Amino acid sequence: MIGRNRWVIADGWIPPTSTGPEPDMLSHDSVCMLNPNDADAAVELLVYFTDREPAGPYRLTVPARRALHRRMNDLTDPEPIPRGVDYSVVITADQPIVVQHTRLDSRQPENALMSTIAYPT
Amino acid sequence: MIGRNRWVIADGWIPPTSTGPEPDMLSHDSVCMLNPNDADAAVELLVYFTDREPAGPYRLTVPARRALHRRMNDLTDPEPIPRGVDYSVVITADQPIVVQHTRLDSRQPENALMSTIAYPT
Amino acid sequence: MIGRNRWVIADGWIPPTSTGPEPDMLSHDSVCMLNPNDADAAVELLVYFTDREPAGPYRLTVPARRALHRRMNDLTDPEPIPRGVDYSVVITADQPIVVQHTRLDSRQPENALMSTIAYPT
Amino acid sequence: MIGRNRWVIADGWIPPTSTGPEPDMLSHDSVCMLNPNDADAAVELLVYFTDREPAGPYRLTVPARRALHRRMNDLTDPEPIPRGVDYSVVITADQPIVVQHTRLDSRQPENALMSTIAYPT
Numbered sequence: 001m002i003g004r005n006r007w008v009i010a011d012g013w014i015p016p017t018s019t020g021p022e023p024d025m026l027s028h029d030s031v032c033m034l035n036p037n038d039a040d041a042a043v044e045l046l047v048y049f050t051d052r053e054p055a056g057p058y059r060l061t062v063p064a065r066r067a068l069h070r071r072m073n074d075l076t077d078p079e080p081i082p083r084g085v086d087y088s089v090v091i092t093a094d095q096p097i098v099v100q101h102t103r104l105d106s107r108q109p110e111n112a113l114m115s116t117i118a119y120p121t
Numbered sequence: 122m123i124g125r126n127r128w129v130i131a132d133g134w135i136p137p138t139s140t141g142p143e144p145d146m147l148s149h150d151s152v153c154m155l156n157p158n159d160a161d162a163a164v165e166l167l168v169y170f171t172d173r174e175p176a177g178p179y180r181l182t183v184p185a186r187r188a189l190h191r192r193m194n195d196l197t198d199p200e201p202i203p204r205g206v207d208y209s210v211v212i213t214a215d216q217p218i219v220v221q222h223t224r225l226d227s228r229q230p231e232n233a234l235m236s237t238i239a240y241p242t
Numbered sequence: 243m244i245g246r247n248r249w250v251i252a253d254g255w256i257p258p259t260s261t262g263p264e265p266d267m268l269s270h271d272s273v274c275m276l277n278p279n280d281a282d283a284a285v286e287l288l289v290y291f292t293d294r295e296p297a298g299p300y301r302l303t304v305p306a307r308r309a310l311h312r313r314m315n316d317l318t319d320p321e322p323i324p325r326g327v328d329y330s331v332v333i334t335a336d337q338p339i340v341v342q343h344t345r346l347d348s349r350q351p352e353n354a355l356m357s358t359i360a361y362p363t
Numbered sequence: 364m365i366g367r368n369r370w371v372i373a374d375g376w377i378p379p380t381s382t383g384p385e386p387d388m389l390s391h392d393s394v395c396m397l398n399p400n401d402a403d404a405a406v407e408l409l410v411y412f413t414d415r416e417p418a419g420p421y422r423l424t425v426p427a428r429r430a431l432h433r434r435m436n437d438l439t440d441p442e443p444i445p446r447g448v449d450y451s452v453v454i455t456a457d458q459p460i461v462v463q464h465t466r467l468d469s470r471q472p473e474n475a476l477m478s479t480i481a482y483p484t
Contacts, residue, residue, distance in 0.1 A: 002250060002332065002363050008123060010221035011153035011190065011236060020350065032253035034290055034330035048155055048188045067290045067330035069253060088155035088188035088219070090123065098330070098361050100252035103234065108141065110231035110352035110473050113345065115253060116238050117358050119219050121123050129365060131463035132395035132432065132478060169397055169430045209397035209430035209461070211365065224476065229383065231352050231473035237480050240461050242365050244371060244453065244484050262471065274374035276411055276451035309411045309451035311374065340451070340482050342373035352473035355466065357374060359479050 002036045003096030004120040009089040012047070014073055015105045016084035025106045029072040031091065031118075032100040035062040041095035047081060048088045055079055062097055091118070123157045124217030125241040130210040133168070135194055136226045137205035146227045150193040152212065152239075153221040156183040162216035168202060169209045176200055183218055212239070244278045245338030246362040251331040254289070256315055257347045258326035267348045271314040273333065274342040277304040283337035289314075289323060290330045297321055304339055333360070365399045366459030367483040372452040375410070377436055378468045379447035388469045392435040394454065395463040398425040404458035410444060411451045418442055425460055454481070 015027035035041045041064075044057035058075045062068045072081050072089075081087065091099055099118040104111055136148035156162045162185075165178035179196045183189045193202050193210075202208065212220055220239040225232055257269035277283045283306075286299035300317045304310045314323050314331075323329065333341055341360040346353055378390035398404045404427075407420035421438045425431045435444050435452075444450065454462055462481040467474055 002248065003361075006123065008155060008157070008219040010155045010188070010219045010238075011151065011223050012188070013190070024349070030253065032328075032330070034250060034252045034332075036250070036288075036290060036330075036332050046157075048157060048186060050188055050190075054186055065290060065296055067252070067254070067292055067328055069255070069292075069328040086153075086188055086190040088153070088157075090155075090157050098250040098252045098363075100358065100361075101236075102253050102356065103236070104354075105232070105234055107145070108231045110350045111347070111354050112225075112232050112234040112475075113347055113354040113356040114223065114234040114236035114477075115343075115345070115356035115358050116221065116236050116479065117252075117361050119124075119221075119238050119241070120361070121219075127365065129397060129399070129461040131397045131430070131461045131480075132393065132465050133430070134432070167399075169399060169428060171430055171432075175428055207395075207430055207432040209395070209399075211397075211399050222478075224478070226474070226476055228387070229473045233354075233467075233474050233476040235356075235465065235476040235478035237358065237463065237478050240366075240463075240480050240483070242461075244369065245482075266470070272374065274449075274451070276371060276373045276453075278371070278409075278411060278451075278453050307411060307417055309373070309375070309413055309449055311376070311413075311449040340371040340373045340484075342479065342482075344374050344477065346475075352471045353468070353475050355468055355475040355477040357464075357466070357477035357479050359373075359482050362482070 001096050003098045006121045007091040007099035007118040009101040009118050012087035014083045015107050018106045019109045027106045030102045032069040033062050034067050034098045038064050039095050040064050041093045041097050043093045046090045050086050122217050124219045127242045128212040128220040128239040130222040130239050133208035135204045136228050139227045140230045148227045151223045153190040154183050155188050155219045159185050160216050161185050162214045162218050164214045167211045243338050245340045248363045249333040249341035249360040251343040251360050254329035256325045257349050260348045261351045269348045272344045274311040275304050276309050276340045280306050281337050282306050283335045283339050285335045288332045364459050366461045369484045370454040370462035370481040372464040372481050375450035377446045378470050381469045382472045390469045393465045395432040396425050397430050397461045401427050402458050403427050404456045404460050406456045409453045
């Protein structure tokens with residue numbers, strides 16, 4: 001079994017503006033998940049903020065032997081993630097997965113990227 | 122309990138100049154912390170330099186179930202962090218937290234980003 | 243013996259367009275491997291997608307005491323990696339190695355970079 | 364005692380050209396080290412390549428309670444690191460340290476950055 005059942009992304013922030021053609025160049029935070037194992041993984045994201053109680057859980061499925069890269073921008077249920085607001089994410093899965101966090105920031109015409117493996121716990 | 126009580130950022134450096142509207146585009150180093158647990162975390166940052174004894178401790182609180190993203194630029198007590206100077210940071214918390222380090226460098230008109238999970242110890 | 247026998251990159255994506263002189267400025271994902279030990283490492287990459295079964299294995303050798311940085315763009319056997327498609331990679335080696343993942347994105351005229359240590363497992 | 368005695372950077376590469384005022388905007392790879400402990404650390408870097416035996420050891424001292432950010436560009440003894448050539452680095456210290464790897468790439472007029480915690484072993 002490859003992976004871990006809980007991961008943390010501490011630096012969440014969706015840049016509030018964008019430059020360039022959508023959807024590719026839309027500023028975004030992505031949670032990139034791999035489930036390399038043989039059972040589907042039910043995943044819950046809990047989103048933490050600076051000045052209010054956490055939002056969520058946001059529920060996703062990462063099927064067996066599949067990658068799922070999900071933009072935080074696209075989460076709407078139970079509520080959208082606000083733009084330009086600091087947040088963190090705890091990802092809990094019922095099967096081991098691997099998580100990497102990536103941001104594309106196109107506020108200025110030439111985009112910037114950052115990425116890191118999430119923290120496994 | 123999610124997280125660790127001590128984290129290290131080895132590559133600290135606040136770019137000395139900036140391009141674009143502040144505060145968003147001000148060049149900065151950020152220490153992004155999550156306290157996903159149920160007790161407030163008292164956090165101390167000790168800042169190490171190349172040619173002098175460490176500065177600090179800088180004291181912060183990350184409340185229970187809250188994210189706190191703090192720019193190193195904004196630390197002033199006991200002393201500001203100089204711009205354009207190499208440093209490292211040891212973050213010690215009395216409750217487990219998770220730490221990610223991010224830099225925005227806007228010395229040139231199009232900003233650059235970098236980010237990494239800190240080193241848990 | 244330095245390293246681990248299995249590593250995971252969750253956020254794979256080869257930007258579909260490029261700006262600037264090739265090969266240096268061609269948009270790419272790189273798998274950067276070091277084999278610091280004294281026996282050659284036989285490495286297999288398995289590439290996972292969102293909506294199909296994994297591709298591979300892609301077979302490489304990282305010789306003893308050698309670095310091998312391989313662009314995912316250049317893998318063709320058993321099949322090329324499609325551009326502009328989300329994927330993840332599991333790297334399995336018969337000797338311990340160390341793996342770092344780096345992307346150069348030159349879709350816009352000024353390139354962006356991101357890098358992270360892969361997840362050892 | 365904070366840190367580890369051996370670290371690995373898999374993706375070393377010094378961009379061969381630069382844009383903008385030196386030394387700040389010179390393209391570089393940096394090895395950023397912190398020695399938060401109370402004894403000086405004697406550090407040796409061994410640099411691995413694709414098609415030749417490793418170079419080094421390069422010897423540095425990270426004094427007690429000090430940060431040392433060293434550009435790979437500046438290493439000359441026993442030999443300079445070639446520009447535009449893939450390499451990896453194994454960092455061995457006789458006291459625990461923490462290592463982060465950062466690249467500034469200014470081949471194009473607007474610089475790009477990437478950073479990651481090194482692999483502790």
